Amino acid sequence: MSHLQEIDTAYVAGTYKRFPVEITSGRGSIVCDTAGKQYIDMGSGIGVTAFGIADEGWMGAVTRQLSLVQHMSNLYYTEPCARLAEHICTRTGMKKVFFCNSGAEANEGAIKVARKYAAEKKGADCYTIVTLKNSFHGRTLTTLAATGQDHFHTLFQPLTPGFCHIEANNIDELKEITARADIAGILIECVQGEGGVNVLTKEFVQTAAQIAREKDIILMVDEVQTGNGRTGQLYSYMHYGITPDIVSTAKGIGGGLPLGAVILGEKVENVLGYGDHGSTFGGNPVCCAGALHILERMDDAFLSDVERKGRMVTDALTGQPGIESVSGLGLMIGVKTAKPAAEVLRACMERGVLCLTAKDKVRLLPALNIPDEVLMEAVSVLLAVCAE
Numbered sequence: 001m002s003h004l005q006e007i008d009t010a011y012v013a014g015t016y017k018r019f020p021v022e023i024t025s026g027r028g029s030i031v032c033d034t035a036g037k038q039y040i041d042m043g044s045g046i047g048v049t050a051f052g053i054a055d056e057g058w059m060g061a062v063t064r065q066l067s068l069v070q071h072m073s074n075l076y077y078t079e080p081c082a083r084l085a086e087h088i089c090t091r092t093g094m095k096k097v098f099f100c101n102s103g104a105e106a107n108e109g110a111i112k113v114a115r116k117y118a119a120e121k122k123g124a125d126c127y128t129i130v131t132l133k134n135s136f137h138g139r140t141l142t143t144l145a146a147t148g149q150d151h152f153h154t155l156f157q158p159l160t161p162g163f164c165h166i167e168a169n170n171i172d173e174l175k176e177i178t179a180r181a182d183i184a185g186i187l188i189e190c191v192q193g194e195g196g197v198n199v200l201t202k203e204f205v206q207t208a209a210q211i212a213r214e215k216d217i218i219l220m221v222d223e224v225q226t227g228n229g230r231t232g233q234l235y236s237y238m239h240y241g242i243t244p245d246i247v248s249t250a251k252g253i254g255g256g257l258p259l260g261a262v263i264l265g266e267k268v269e270n271v272l273g274y275g276d277h278g279s280t281f282g283g284n285p286v287c288c289a290g291a292l293h294i295l296e297r298m299d300d301a302f303l304s305d306v307e308r309k310g311r312m313v314t315d316a317l318t319g320q321p322g323i324e325s326v327s328g329l330g331l332m333i334g335v336k337t338a339k340p341a342a343e344v345l346r347a348c349m350e351r352g353v354l355c356l357t358a359k360d361k362v363r364l365l366p367a368l369n370i371p372d373e374v375l376m377e378a379v380s381v382l383l384a385v386c387a388e
């Protein structure tokens, strides 16, 4: 263990099982460690660095704002926050945005809005949120309760009450649970990220949207991982022809700086009033200036290129030796390998490719602007490792 690794192990809380790699710098989709070894980054900080490391345009937007004002309280107006909210609403048809700092916080905000809407409209007993088994919505006590994976729950009881979990893509179960009078909201990821890159069916998502509309239940789509171009649409719900009441997002929107957003549709646009919610750092001008730059670059041509790259990777991997199946949308890809995913990850790392896992799959979340030849070099390493 190096000196740095010893210090980290001694003083940083032991929540992360780190690989023995010290990343010092990078450019685009290439990162460099202390030994000078280069890696292709197929994880992009878990879908965060949408335009890769140290992207010139994004750095320009961020540093310009940094030299003007790095933070202001939400007692005053700042331009990047207002412009970013306007941009998001124009692109989505949604009405208002609440800014926060992370995915968990965005989901907390979404859940608060759904609960307040239901309490005012249907009474204090209507508060239950339906989520899916295998989902992941964050690490706070409320978003853990929303997360449909029991192993996250065990040692942190009692969690926030008022959540129940149904099987993904099970329409009968969805109909049965939403027949209850206490259902305030439905919260889904259109592609479950941490749960193993499972793509929800069109039928299930459209049925959820229809039931939500008919029964005045708030439909929330967690776009923390799937959002901001990742799946080849600006937000993944756009693949499904539905209009959610609330979209939560974070990860890629900030391009590498912490930023989350709760995007509110027409039905709930005025649910939050003065004092109902807040965040000291929410809407930070530096984060918002970077995010506005990121979203402005994600035009239709860019998004269809993300889709093309995703298809190229999926086609190259499907049916190859040692690869059992490939799932995902755009550049959010899950690969079920014959060998254990952790073993594949280590072998790829040795050969200079950094991948992620999700459950029993290898997960690929490269920067959305990764050049074709870099992307396919990483894919060829993965293919070689799987075939051995």
Ligand SMILES: *Cc1c(COP(=O)(O)O)cnc(C)c1O
Binding pocket: 101, 102, 103, 104, 105, 107, 136, 137, 138, 139, 189, 193, 194, 222, 223, 224, 225, 226, 250, 251
């Ligand atoms: C990562 C993730 C979260 C949590 O985001 P944080 O920024 O870590 O709080 C929530 N939902 C989904 C779908 C995620 O992928």
